[in-house]
Amino acid sequence: MSAAPCPPPHETTGSLRCRLDPHALAALRALDAGAPGGLLARLVPAFERTLDRGLGEINTASQAELDRDRIARAAHQLKSACAHVGALEAAAQCADLERDCRSPAPSDPRPALAALRHTLEGVRIAVRDLSEAAP
Numbered sequence: 001m002s003a004a005p006c007p008p009p010h011e012t013t014g015s016l017r018c019r020l021d022p023h024a025l026a027a028l029r030a031l032d033a034g035a036p037g038g039l040l041a042r043l044v045p046a047f048e049r050t051l052d053r054g055l056g057e058i059n060t061a062s063q064a065e066l067d068r069d070r071i072a073r074a075a076h077q078l079k080s081a082c083a084h085v086g087a088l089e090a091a092a093q094c095a096d097l098e099r100d101c102r103s104p105a106p107s108d109p110r111p112a113l114a115a116l117r118h119t120l121e122g123v124r125i126a127v128r129d130l131s132e133a134a135p
Helices: 022-034 039-061 068-084 088-102 110-133
Strands: none
Touching: 022 039, 039 068, 039 110, 068 088, 068 110, 088 110
8 A cells, every 4th residue: 555645735625644654654653662762752853854954955956056966965865764754755756856856858846846845744744643643
């Protein structure tokens, strides 16, 4: 079973929540149960720091002069972080963005960046919810 996508940015659903991959969630919960102090209590702030740092890099790199190398590096880091929490749609978007920025004939990344920002905000909410639901 794959994760459900976030609602598109143009939809007004009132929710940005994205569903995380159930297999990844099960693995995280199993690890959390055996970790002193709880894995999720440490994972969520670390994920949010990575998210903030990556989005900051992307925002800086996508200003007036596009720095595709910097965007690709940030997308690569975000891809890994998203995969670790089971945010498969976001990880795939990051992989696509990274691949496009590294291609010999890259497209304008701004539409993909807008969609990625939206998805990552949904992932942020879903990961926070995961932490709050932890015993």
